[in-house]
Amino acid sequence: xxxxxxxxxxxxxxxxxxxxxxxxxxxxxxxxxxxxxxxxxxxxxxxxxxxxxxxxxxxxxxxxxxxxxxxxxxxxxxxxxxxxxxxxxxxxxxxxxxxxxxxxxxxxxxxxxxxxxxxxxxxxxxxxxxxxxxxxxxxxxxxxxxxxxxxxxxxxxxxxxxxxxxxxxxxxxxxxxxxxxxxxxxxxxxxxxxxxxxxxxxxxxxxxxxxxxxxxxxxxxxxxxxxxxxxxxxxxxxxxxxxxxxxxxxxxxxxxxxxxxxxxxxxxxxxxxxxxxxxxxxxxxxxxxxxxx
Amino acid sequence: xxxxxxxxxxxxxxxxxxxxxxxxxxxxxxxxxxxxxxxxxxxxxxxxxxxxxxxxxxxxxxxxxxxxxxxxxxxxxxxxxxxxxxxxxxxxxxxxxxxxxxxxxxxxxxxxxxxxxxxxxxxxxxxxxxxxxxxxxxxxxxxxxxxxxxxxxxxxxxxxxxxxxxxxxxxxxxxxxxxxxxxxxxxxxxxxxxxx
Numbered sequence: 001x002x003x004x005x006x007x008x009x010x011x012x013x014x015x016x017x018x019x020x021x022x023x024x025x026x027x028x029x030x031x032x033x034x035x036x037x038x039x040x041x042x043x044x045x046x047x048x049x050x051x052x053x054x055x056x057x058x059x060x061x062x063x064x065x066x067x068x069x070x071x072x073x074x075x076x077x078x079x080x081x082x083x084x085x086x087x088x089x090x091x092x093x094x095x096x097x098x099x100x101x102x103x104x105x106x107x108x109x110x111x112x113x114x115x116x117x118x119x120x121x122x123x124x125x126x127x128x129x130x131x132x133x134x135x136x137x138x139x140x141x142x143x144x145x146x147x148x149x150x151x152x153x154x155x156x157x158x159x160x161x162x163x164x165x166x167x168x169x170x171x172x173x174x175x176x177x178x179x180x181x182x183x184x185x186x187x188x189x190x191x192x193x194x195x196x197x198x199x200x201x202x203x204x205x206x207x208x209x210x211x212x213x214x215x216x217x218x219x220x221x222x223x224x225x226x227x228x229x230x231x232x233x234x235x236x237x238x239x240x241x242x243x244x245x246x247x248x249x250x251x252x253x254x255x256x257x258x259x260x261x262x263x264x265x266x267x268x269x270x271x272x273x274x275x276x277x278x279x280x281x282x283x284x285x286x287x288x289x290x291x292x293x
Numbered sequence: 294x295x296x297x298x299x300x301x302x303x304x305x306x307x308x309x310x311x312x313x314x315x316x317x318x319x320x321x322x323x324x325x326x327x328x329x330x331x332x333x334x335x336x337x338x339x340x341x342x343x344x345x346x347x348x349x350x351x352x353x354x355x356x357x358x359x360x361x362x363x364x365x366x367x368x369x370x371x372x373x374x375x376x377x378x379x380x381x382x383x384x385x386x387x388x389x390x391x392x393x394x395x396x397x398x399x400x401x402x403x404x405x406x407x408x409x410x411x412x413x414x415x416x417x418x419x420x421x422x423x424x425x426x427x428x429x430x431x432x433x434x435x436x437x438x439x440x441x442x443x444x445x446x447x448x449x450x451x452x453x454x455x456x457x458x459x460x461x462x463x464x465x466x467x468x469x470x471x472x473x474x475x476x477x478x479x480x481x482x483x484x485x486x487x488x489x
């Protein structure tokens with residue numbers, strides 16, 4: 001495979017990234033434009049089933065994920081932003097890989113082929129393939145020692161069903177440290193954010209979220225950077241602590257470092273205003289020369 | 294710190310004639326979790342972020358299954374409170390996929406029409422499914438409003454909802470799959486689907 005080909009992906013946004021966390025989608029598009037990654041959104045994708053389908057009717061969840069896989073062209077990897085969607089799509093694909101009969105049944109159901117060799121990757125994987133050196137060369141500004149907690153939440157590397165698959169531990173800090181940020185890792189950065197219980201048991205989620213943010217404050221962090229749209233939302237809406245920290249989507253901070261111009265439009269969608277912090281660090285406005293890491 | 298709930302009614306006698314001796318095998322086969330490896334070290338209960346809201350800690354549920362106490366296992370709240378964050382399985386010395394056991398128990402509880410241990414959580418899941426059935430995708434505002442309608446808690450969380458609305462985080466109009474016939478098929482038994 002030549003290097004150009006390896007930068008083509010089909011793209012599954014998922015419901016949260018497409019709606020509540022649209023700013024993470026916009027910033028991802030900016031990153032891809034600036035780095036020259038070719039993303040093609042899956043035509044007419046559907047919900048992966050989310051936690052609810054798998055809780056109530058696992059077969060329904062499997063079918064929903066399989067439909068998405070039947071929409072993915074086999075000649076390029078499928079890039080997924082949301083860790084939960086990634087988990088469900090990969091798990092479904094793995095099951096079909098291990099049992100070709102299941103795959104053929106789904107192919108007949110949808111009347112479309114499903115490639116057994118389809119690669120399903122997280123956005124972080126695309127960046128690893130792009131290469132840290134090239135990424136640094138593409139940077140338009142230094143993150144000026146912005147102290148961030150790389151908050152992974154639970155789904156990106158814990159599912160036991162995917163034990164033998166790729167994990168992305170420490171990649172967020174690898175990338176943002178190379179761009180001039182300072183990682184603050186001695187925090188509850190892998191604690192669950194409360195997931196869907198945020199809607200049903202807000203008191204419980206509030207205490208979890210306050211613990212997570214409290215640990216970040218105690219460690220002297222300026223902000224948290226998440227890879228999951230649901231974590232980002234829960235950390236923002238459920239925090240009742242006196243000192244709140246801005247919660248960024250990973251793609252936002254990356255796009256900021258790469259010199260994206262429409263950051264302000266994303267940041268106004270945040271419930272904890274991140275602009276004072278970024279202004280304080282000199283990260284808003286056009287990048288100045290001589291700042292490159 | 295989390296405080297683990299004491300297993301409910303520890304003094305209650307177990308009637309051996311009521312135990313279901315095939316239950317553990319059945320849960321094992323469906324979940325692929327190998328729950329017979331559990332030797333009750335209680336690590337899962339120490340790590341679980343949600344243990345406060347559970348009636349049995351995760352190891353307690355596994356014990357119920359091991360003992361064949363079918364009804365208690367299927368009717369407990371724990372299986373609904375679990376969000377599959379996998380903190381327990383990442384800490385389990387025998388690497389048992391505990392969340393998979395919870396998934397299986399939830400499905401069995403629904404199949405057997407057991408008394409649901411936490412109706413509100415199930416109601417939320419059903420709202421999400423309703424949204425997927427209708428649009429092929431989840432529509433957050435619709436889910437929230439219908440959930441409020443059903444639970445009658447209109448004023449709980451109004452501030453959060455309003456803040457999300459003003460930040461345009463809740464789309465008014467649902468984004469919808471075009472080939473809805475493909476989605477509809479998944480919600481019907483195959484013989485109910487209109488032939489071509």
